[in-house]
Amino acid sequence: MKTNFLFLLLLFPLMTFGQQFESIVDTTKLWSHMLVSPSWGGPPPNTATTNFVKFTTDTMPGSVQYKKVLSASDSAHLAWTLAGLIREDATGKVYYRNVQDTSEWLLYDFGAQVGDTVPVNISATVHVDMLVDSIDSVYIYNRFRKRILFENCYESWIEGIGSTCGMLESGHSNLVGAQDFLLCFYKNDTLLYSDSQFSFCYYNNVGLPETEETKVRLYPNPVSGTSVLSIENKFAMEHAIVEIYSIAGEKLRVMNINPDGKMIIDGSAFASGIYIYRLIIPDAEIVAGKFVVE
Numbered sequence: 303m304k305t306n307f308l309f310l311l312l313l314f315p316l317m318t319f320g321q322q323f324e325s326i327v328d329t330t331k332l333w334s335h336m337l338v339s340p341s342w343g344g345p346p347p348n349t350a351t352t353n354f355v356k357f358t359t360d361t362m363p364g365s366v367q368y369k370k371v372l373s374a375s376d377s378a379h380l381a382w383t384l385a386g387l388i389r390e391d392a393t394g395k396v397y398y399r400n401v402q403d404t405s406e407w408l409l410y411d412f413g414a415q416v417g418d419t420v421p422v423n424i425s426a427t428v429h430v431d432m433l434v435d436s437i438d439s440v441y442i443y444n445r446f447r448k449r450i451l452f453e454n455c456y457e458s459w460i461e462g463i464g465s466t467c468g469m470l471e472s473g474h475s476n477l478v479g480a481q482d483f484l485l486c487f488y489k490n491d492t493l494l495y496s497d498s499q500f501s502f503c504y505y506n507n508v509g510l511p512e513t514e515e516t517k518v519r520l521y522p523n524p525v526s527g528t529s530v531l532s533i534e535n536k537f538a539m540e541h542a543i544v545e546i547y548s549i550a551g552e553k554l555r556v557m558n559i560n561p562d563g564k565m566i567i568d569g570s571a572f573a574s575g576i577y578i579y580r581l582i583i584p585d586a587e588i589v590a591g592k593f594v595v596e
């Protein structure tokens with residue numbers, strides 16, 4: 303019995319590879335991407351900017367059907383602009399063209415096998431060859447997803463989500479200097495993925511007053527009666543709001559920070575369980591954390 307169970311456990315990730323892949327070109331999805339650039343000719347820190355990406359209505363230039371690709375760089379992702387066009391075929395290949403070009407290029411090939419070289423374009427004229435090193439599965443939000451890993455590369459592709467460098471940044475791990483990160487991925491407004499290296503889904507330190515990194519403290523945690531969420535950044539005190547989510551990603555409430563930089567969390571207002579808070583500073587950063595209500 304134990305042998306059979308172990309066989310099924312080992313077989314399950316392989317079975318998922320043979321199933322129909324999840325479409326990545328989906329209008330219910332949202333990505334946040336951070337670009338970290340070195341401060342050429344000056345001291346650290348590096349500069350960091352975030353943009354959001356989503357897909358919207360169909361369009362058909364010529365005889366090929368695409369989805370429109372929209373991008374927004376504000377923290378509330380309200381100011382959307384047209385960035386390009388995207389389409390996906392039945393074999394798992396994803397093609398992109400930006401608004402300045404009439405030709406498309408390969409962004410992903412989710413049908414690639416171990417040993418294949420995928421010629422991914424990072425612009426209309428520049429491409430990089432990405433050698434598939436291995437394929438496995440990763441468990442994200444109640445299901446296994448196929449993951450493609452590449453040789454000599456920190457980037458991987460996740461089925462239905464895209465590159466860990468960012469949705470439109472496939473292949474960017476081969477670039478020298480700047481670094482790209484997929485911070486967060488949402489579907490139907492539910493957070494399904496976040497990069498474990500970071501505690502935020504938005505960060506922008508360009509054109510802001512020089513301040514220390516926002517430090518957030520929630521105490522006591524777990525919450526049994528009332529707890530205090532406090533911040534030490536004056537800029538954040540004046541501009542921040544706090545959103546509280548269930549562990550399933552449902553937004554429960556939005557609260558303001560008091561002038562003294564503190565906010566009371568009343569445990570009696572929540573059922574027992576795990577919750578996520580997001581401290582949002584408009585056009586600056588989003589700091590996230592968890593708390594437990596007993």
